[in-house]
Structures are given as structure tokens and as C-alpha cells.
Amino acid sequence: MPTPDDLAPGPGPVLDQFAAAHPDRHPAAWDADPHGPRLYRAFAARLIARGHPAQGLSLARRGVAAYPGDAELRYLVALGFARGGNAGSAEHALGPLLRERLAGPTGLDRLTADVIALRGRLLKDRFRREPDAAARAALAAGSADWYETAAAHAPDATYPLVNAATMRLLAGDAAGARRHADAVLAAVRPAADDYWAHATAGEAELVAGRPEPAASHFETAVGRMLAAEDYGSLAALIGNLRLLAAAGVGGDLAWVHARLGNVVVYSGHRIDPPGAPARFPDDPALVERVRAAVRAALDAANARFAFGSLAGGADVLFAEELLARGADLQVVLPCAADDFRRTSVDYGRPELRHWADRAAAVLGRLRPDQVHHATEEPYLGSDQLFAYTNEVIQGMAVVRAAQFGFPPEAVVLLDPAAPAAPGGARHFREQWTAAGRPCRTIDLAAVRGYAAAAAHPGWSAGGWEPPAATLPRPIRAMLFADVAAFSRMREEFAPAFFTRFSDLLAGALATAGPAALMANTWGDGFFAVFPGAVEAAEFATGLLARFEAAAADWQAVGFPDPNPLRVGLHVGPVFERADDPVLKGRNVFGRHVNRAARIEPVTTPGCAYASEQCAAQLAVHAPGRFDCDFVGVEQLPKGGGPLPLFRVAPAAGRVAGGPAGG
Known part of the structure; x- marks a missing residue:
């Protein structure tokens, strides 16, 4: 029987290692470890870090059930929500843990620092999306406060301090920002191949008002990230530079564009x-x-x-x-x-x-x-x-x-x-x-150098003739949704759940009108088809907003999340029958319908995840109307294979499910 040490993750693809070590295959190693939930912690943290937040979140929650009260797993639940794009549920999960850690022993503690820094990060994320200047300043100051508190608990304070420096600057406190930046520069010693250390030093130099050494560090960081093909880290670095540039720090980013x-x-x-x-x-x-x-x-x-x-x-x-x-x-x-x-x-x-x-x-x-x-x-x-x-x-x-x-x-x-x-x-x-x-x-x-001829001499118009489809094959957008943890709901809550669930779906369909080409529901599941990605995304974000507004109803019937709805979106060619004899109307089927169904189970509750085909169509047909943030590459269930996924949300300043600018 393998031990937890035998199953612990190592170098290499984390999904393959997790499949081999899965708790269903080796329950004793996971659930009866005398040293605590080592495998739950290690795999959940690795899954979240490698771009699989929904799987990491699910595993951390399973670990909390096996080891009730474990603080690190509770932190990973909140982190999984944050990385997956559900800030509201991240705040909900983080709140009690944050209060416990702040009331606990003082002194240096990595987990306490991580918990507090996550609160700063959530406010920083809200700052990025907030259009009102006064509200942005308040969010920046609040984020800086939490990062400063995290730094006081951190054995290595460079990460929270450099974030505190940037957020102080964005809040208008140049002196406080400079003080934190100088502390970071006194502590950080970037090795040649450590691009994040160079990025940290560059950000601190920029906040401290020294653009020349900052440029040298950033040049090294960008070069190393390009060499490693770590484009996610590169995008994060550029995002931080743009935050500072918007505050008048760092000047024109043309050098980054030229280098990139x-x-x-x-x-x-x-x-x-x-x-x-x-x-x-x-x-x-x-x-x-x-x-x-x-x-x-x-x-x-x-x-x-x-x-x-x-x-x-x-x-x-x-x-x-x-x-x-x-x-x-x-x-x-x-x-x-x-x-x-x-x-x-x-x-x-x-x-x-x-x-x-x-x-x-x-x-x-x-x-x-x-x-x-x-x-x-x-x-x-x-x-x-x-x-x-x-x-x-x-x-x-x-x-x-x-x-x-x-x-x-x-x-x-x-x-x-x-x-x-x-x-x-x-x-x-x-x-x-x-x-x-x-x-x-x-x-x-x-x-x-010459005009086109009518046709090639000696070539016939014939050639390979493909077999034709016997039904129409249009491009459609598909939406699947379900409620996370529905199978664990107690039976006496079923009437209240189904009444509220059906009413919310009916209201969303009434708003969509003819844009919903077909819809069907069973249990806690829902399926709908739309002409394209824009209509599907409008419906998805509007439906999530309705469910979020009903948070008290879901918690009253025992769901752990304020918004337990998961929505998967995909666009692709389908076979379509206008007169399905069972549904008495339109029906669609094909592999792309199955692909849409496989996305929803790996979606973070409270979010809509889309395939890259769907995100691409949104970028072409609705620029500026939706944010499509890359989540990671998830392994879809039932042999669905790996798929890059994007979280779809209304762009900053837009109302979910409403027209652009509404």
C-alpha cells in the first residue's frame, strides 16, 4: 500500500500525478495520514498554481471534509475561488479564516501572511475593475493596509511589501510607497535566472522613482519569461506595469512592446x-x-x-x-x-x-x-x-x-x-x-506581375467530393449549467430549491426572448442553445447575477456557496433538427454539444467558463463588452481531453445581461 510520501507530487505534469494518486484510488493515504492532510494540501496548492483552480478547489473542499478545520485547506478553498474568478465566494470563504488568524498568536507565520495577503489581492482585483476614481483610491488604500499587515507576519516580506508599495502609490501616498519600496530593495537579491525576483526589484525601483535600474531589472525579467515561454507571468508583469503607468509612474511602455x-x-x-x-x-x-x-x-x-x-x-x-x-x-x-x-x-x-x-x-x-x-x-x-x-x-x-x-x-x-x-x-x-x-x-x-487567367489549362473542376451532412450543420453556442453540491442537499429542502431554481431560469429565458433557440432542464441541470457566443454570454452573466442576488435562498437550503451555479459555454458546429418528435421543436446534437457539457463540471461555482472558441468569438463580435480572463488548461471529464478555459464576466462598468454601457 503506497504511503503519502510515495504519492506526493513531484516535478512534471500535475494532472497526471493527481490521476495516479487520486484519493478514490488510495483513500487510506489521503484520509488517515497521522501527519495530517499532506496530500490534500500539496495537490490542491499545485493544481491551483498550475492553472486548474476548479479541481484544486474541489480537492481542498474534500480535504476540509476529511480534516475539519484545517486552516491551510480552508485558505486553499478561498484561493481556489479567487484564482477561478469568483471574488464573492472567495471573500465568503476567507472571512472567518482571516478573523481567526488575526486573533491568533502574533509573530512570523507563512500561512497567516498568505491569508492576509489574499485579502489585499482581492481588493487589488476590485481596484482594477472599479471605474469610479474615489472608489478606486479607497480600494487601493485598503489593499495596501492588508498587504502591510501581511508583511508584518511574513518570514519573507518582499511579496506583500512590493504590493503594498504599488497600492500605496496608487492611493496617492508617495512617501509610504517609497518607504516600502526601499525595504524591498534592501531585502531582495535576484539571481540571474529568477525572473520574478527581477520583476519584484524592478517594480520597487520604479515606485522608488529610479527608472533606469528598474528598466534593467524588467529587461532581464521579460527576457527570461520569453525564454521560458511563461506568457502567463509575462502578462501579469505587464499588468502591474500598466497599473503604475496609469498613475504616471514608469512612462511609456513602448520599450516593452518593442522587446515583446x-x-x-x-x-x-x-x-x-x-x-x-x-x-x-x-x-x-x-x-x-x-x-x-x-x-x-x-x-x-x-x-x-x-x-x-x-x-x-x-x-x-x-x-x-x-x-x-x-x-x-x-x-x-x-x-x-x-x-x-x-x-x-x-x-x-x-x-x-x-x-x-x-x-x-x-x-x-x-x-x-x-x-x-x-x-x-x-x-x-x-x-x-x-x-x-x-x-x-x-x-x-x-x-x-x-x-x-x-x-x-x-x-x-x-x-x-x-x-x-x-x-x-x-x-x-x-x-x-x-x-x-x-x-x-x-x-x-x-x-x-500579371493578371489572373480564367483557369488553369488542363485542370478539371472535379476533385475530391466530401460526403455531405444529411441535416443542417450551423454554428451554435451551447450553455450547460448546474448547481454545485446539489447531490448533498437534504430532501426536505427540495421543494424550496426547485421552486426558486425554476423561477430564476424562467425569468432569464423571458429576458432572452427569441435569442434562446431552445432550452431544457432536468433536476438541477439546464441546457440552452443560442445563435452565437454573444447571446450565450449575455444570458450566462445575467443568469449568474440572478442567482447571486438570491444568495440567502441558497444558504437557507444548505448550500455552502452564496452562488452555487456553474455555467459552461462553447461554440461549434452542431447538427440541428427543427422538428424533434420528442421535444416537439428544435434540437441539436453532436460532439460540440458534448464538449459544452464537459466544461460545466470543471467550472468554479458562481462563474461562467468558456472554451477558447467561445472566448474568441466574443473577442471578435463583442469587443469591450465582456472580460475573458484565462483560467488555465483543464482536463475535461469523461475523456474530454485538455481544454483552455476562460472566465466570462461583464466588462467593468457593464450590468450583467444588459447592453453595452448599461
């Missing part, structure tokens, strides 16, 4: 398929001229992070050049790989097989997390998949650029005579520039 490079999306014409106008023939001399033009455009754009697809022709050339310049390349494929090859890479033609080989070589140089699928299902003649893929590509770039705070840019290879076919290069550019985003256009006709 740009986020770009790319698109362009494919090598001509059978029967198409001779726009981009497979002429080696022309291909090399296009490659040179692509290289020059990427150099001019300072491309460092790139998003696009991998069709034969322009996409492959963009991808090859981006890899040559060391860019972080994210590729999105619109359908199953073999179908994509036959529709968009070599068309099943032996004479174009070298394009498929080049695309495969690009994929072979990418990590699994750099290859994405708008859908992994067959093409089935669904041309709308290509327009949908463009939305995913563009939205992913917008989301990544928002993390860094710099505008993304498109680079498009376009023949001016090309039509605006959905999913094509012109459609891609028009959709991108419609939101006022910048675009560099490479004129394919000018590079080619």
Missing part, C-alpha cells in the same frame, strides 16, 4: 485548387517572390506571436517564416486533418503533395498546445467551417494581445480582384478591419 514584439494574425490565398482562376499557381519562382514579401511584412510588423491556419500556399509560407524568426506560432485547423488536407492543402493531387509535406513539417515543429482545432470532426461539405475558423483565429489573437495590452495586427496576402467569399482572404481582412484593427496587405497581383 507584436501579436499578428495572418491569412492569404491558397495555391490554386482544381478549376480555380490562376490566382496563385504553383510556380516555384512566384512562390519564392511571395515568400520574400511575407518575410518583409512580418519583419515590418515585428511579429512575435502569431495565429493562423495551414492551408497550402500563403498559410504555409507564413508559418515557415514565423518559425524561422522564432515566433510563438499558434495554428488553427478547421476540421479533421485528412479532410483539411484534401480541401485546402493538396486537394488530393499528387503534383501538389509537396504542400502537404511542408504543412506536416510545420506541425511537426509545434508543441501539442500550439495546434488547435475549430472542430476535429469531418468537413462534410460545411463551408461555414472556414469562416468560423477565421473567427477563432482572430479572436485568439485579440485575447492574447489583450493579455499584453498591445493592439494586434493582421498581415494578409490578397489579390485585389478576389471576391469576399466566406472564409477567404478578403473576407478575413474585411472582418478584421471592420473593428478598426490595423492590417498590412501584400498585393498578390503586384507580386505575381
Whole structure:
């Protein structure tokens, strides 16, 4: 029988280690450890730190049930809520523990410092979202107070003190900020490879009014983060710099932008398929001229992070050049790989097989997390998949650029005579520039040097014909919701629960009106379908607000959270039947419905989590209306695989479920 020491997490993927050591497999090691809840603490902390807050939260709660009153596990419950995006439940979980630690023994204690610093962090998060200047100043001062208290208890006070320094400055107390910054600089000794120590020293130097040494530390930190491909830490660092820049400290962040490079999306014409106008023939001399033009455009754009697809022709050339310049390349494929090859890479033609080989070589140089699928299902003649893929590509770039705070840019290879076919290069550019985003256009006709012919001589319009879908296959947004801990609710509370639950759902559906294409409920579960991500996100945030307003009702029937609702969102192609004989109306089904259902169980209670496809569509179609904060990569249940998830909430200053600016 393995011991807790045998099962303890070590270096490597935490999800794999947790699956092997799971408490259901080894209950004695977890629940009867004479040294206390070591495995619960270690795995919950590691899961939360590695971007799996919902799983870490669930495990910490299970640990509290096995070891009632354990302070570290209670702290991890609050931290899991905070990292998962539910500030209200984090405050609810933190409050009693915070009072206990403040009333306990004085002196240095890491856990007490962490508990107190979490209160400062929650106020700092509220400061970021608060639009009112007076309220922001009060939140900054309150956050600084808590960080200062945490520093008094911390064996290593540099983390709470540097945060106290920044928040004092944002509250308008320059002298207090300088005092804390000097204390940090007296204590921190950053090693060459410790980028967070350099970031801490840089922030302290900046607050202390010394921009030159600050720039040196930040340059080292940014370089190390880029080398480690730790873009989450990089985004956090830039967020702190922007907080200070907004207060007039640190000046222009152009140097960060120049060092970091740009986020770009790319698109362009494919090598001509059978029967198409001779726009981009497979002429080696022309291909090399296009490659040179692509290289020059990427150099001019300072491309460092790139998003696009991998069709034969322009996409492959963009991808090859981006890899040559060391860019972080994210590729999105619109359908199953073999179908994509036959529709968009070599068309099943032996004479174009070298394009498929080049695309495969690009994929072979990418990590699994750099290859994405708008859908992994067959093409089935669904041309709308290509327009949908463009939305995913563009939205992913917008989301990544928002993390860094710099505008993304498109680079498009376009023949001016090309039509605006959905999913094509012109459609891609028009959709991108419609939101006022910048675009560099490479004129394919000018590079080619001659007018396009009517068609390739000797090529027929025939070729591979995919099997067609026998039902409509539109792109839809799906929402699944349920109530966390419902299975533990006592039977006598069921009537009150179902009455309130059904009334809230009915009210939300009445507000949504025809935007809810279908809805169904069973037990504590709810499923709805919408035309797109915007309508689904409006419904989700409005529904969460209704449940949050009913917090007293949920606690009256025994739920531990003020808002126990979990909402999962996803967008993808589905099969749709307008006259389902069982439901007497519309019904949808397919793998993307299953994907939406798998998101909800790994969602933090009180939150809406969305797939990257859903977050991407929100970024394209509703810029500024929602905040889509990256949560982490969660392993979905029932073999759903790993999936990047984003917490969806109304943007600062917006009312949940209301119009922009409402």
C-alpha cells in the first residue's frame, strides 16, 4: 500500500500525478495520514498554481471534509475561488479564516501572511475593475493596509511589501510607497535566472522613482519569461506595469512592446485548387517572390506571436517564416486533418503533395498546445467551417494581445480582384478591419506581375467530393449549467430549491426572448442553445447575477456557496433538427454539444467558463463588452481531453445581461 510520501507530487505534469494518486484510488493515504492532510494540501496548492483552480478547489473542499478545520485547506478553498474568478465566494470563504488568524498568536507565520495577503489581492482585483476614481483610491488604500499587515507576519516580506508599495502609490501616498519600496530593495537579491525576483526589484525601483535600474531589472525579467515561454507571468508583469503607468509612474511602455514584439494574425490565398482562376499557381519562382514579401511584412510588423491556419500556399509560407524568426506560432485547423488536407492543402493531387509535406513539417515543429482545432470532426461539405475558423483565429489573437495590452495586427496576402467569399482572404481582412484593427496587405497581383487567367489549362473542376451532412450543420453556442453540491442537499429542502431554481431560469429565458433557440432542464441541470457566443454570454452573466442576488435562498437550503451555479459555454458546429418528435421543436446534437457539457463540471461555482472558441468569438463580435480572463488548461471529464478555459464576466462598468454601457 503506497504511503503519502510515495504519492506526493513531484516535478512534471500535475494532472497526471493527481490521476495516479487520486484519493478514490488510495483513500487510506489521503484520509488517515497521522501527519495530517499532506496530500490534500500539496495537490490542491499545485493544481491551483498550475492553472486548474476548479479541481484544486474541489480537492481542498474534500480535504476540509476529511480534516475539519484545517486552516491551510480552508485558505486553499478561498484561493481556489479567487484564482477561478469568483471574488464573492472567495471573500465568503476567507472571512472567518482571516478573523481567526488575526486573533491568533502574533509573530512570523507563512500561512497567516498568505491569508492576509489574499485579502489585499482581492481588493487589488476590485481596484482594477472599479471605474469610479474615489472608489478606486479607497480600494487601493485598503489593499495596501492588508498587504502591510501581511508583511508584518511574513518570514519573507518582499511579496506583500512590493504590493503594498504599488497600492500605496496608487492611493496617492508617495512617501509610504517609497518607504516600502526601499525595504524591498534592501531585502531582495535576484539571481540571474529568477525572473520574478527581477520583476519584484524592478517594480520597487520604479515606485522608488529610479527608472533606469528598474528598466534593467524588467529587461532581464521579460527576457527570461520569453525564454521560458511563461506568457502567463509575462502578462501579469505587464499588468502591474500598466497599473503604475496609469498613475504616471514608469512612462511609456513602448520599450516593452518593442522587446515583446507584436501579436499578428495572418491569412492569404491558397495555391490554386482544381478549376480555380490562376490566382496563385504553383510556380516555384512566384512562390519564392511571395515568400520574400511575407518575410518583409512580418519583419515590418515585428511579429512575435502569431495565429493562423495551414492551408497550402500563403498559410504555409507564413508559418515557415514565423518559425524561422522564432515566433510563438499558434495554428488553427478547421476540421479533421485528412479532410483539411484534401480541401485546402493538396486537394488530393499528387503534383501538389509537396504542400502537404511542408504543412506536416510545420506541425511537426509545434508543441501539442500550439495546434488547435475549430472542430476535429469531418468537413462534410460545411463551408461555414472556414469562416468560423477565421473567427477563432482572430479572436485568439485579440485575447492574447489583450493579455499584453498591445493592439494586434493582421498581415494578409490578397489579390485585389478576389471576391469576399466566406472564409477567404478578403473576407478575413474585411472582418478584421471592420473593428478598426490595423492590417498590412501584400498585393498578390503586384507580386505575381500579371493578371489572373480564367483557369488553369488542363485542370478539371472535379476533385475530391466530401460526403455531405444529411441535416443542417450551423454554428451554435451551447450553455450547460448546474448547481454545485446539489447531490448533498437534504430532501426536505427540495421543494424550496426547485421552486426558486425554476423561477430564476424562467425569468432569464423571458429576458432572452427569441435569442434562446431552445432550452431544457432536468433536476438541477439546464441546457440552452443560442445563435452565437454573444447571446450565450449575455444570458450566462445575467443568469449568474440572478442567482447571486438570491444568495440567502441558497444558504437557507444548505448550500455552502452564496452562488452555487456553474455555467459552461462553447461554440461549434452542431447538427440541428427543427422538428424533434420528442421535444416537439428544435434540437441539436453532436460532439460540440458534448464538449459544452464537459466544461460545466470543471467550472468554479458562481462563474461562467468558456472554451477558447467561445472566448474568441466574443473577442471578435463583442469587443469591450465582456472580460475573458484565462483560467488555465483543464482536463475535461469523461475523456474530454485538455481544454483552455476562460472566465466570462461583464466588462467593468457593464450590468450583467444588459447592453453595452448599461
